[in-house]
Amino acid sequence: MADNTANPRQLRVKLVKSTAGRIARHRACVSGLGLRRMNHSVVVADTPENRGMINKVSYLLQVEEV
Template identity: 60%
Template structure:
């Protein structure tokens, strides 16, 4: 597992007024505030959360 692919994601839009499930996805990815960047492992679960709130994120490989 030394060669694990990671994704860099940044929250670029506010979570205020969003659906609770969308806020939960952001928290699940480790995003707490705007312009925060985190690295997550490229798994189907993380991809699903990223796809669900893609309109809030900027994603890099």
């Protein structure tokens, strides 16, 4: 089981552009981050996996550290 104290940093991710008309892999990244609709924001752990998804669809998102 992973210890969450090793990487306590978190990111607030907000979807600011629509996924309509985007390629399927980018829509999958947005849903993988837990975002459902425009202006929806979630807090995710700052892991390499989440950073990769954020970097792939950064043109759709607004990101800030919590």
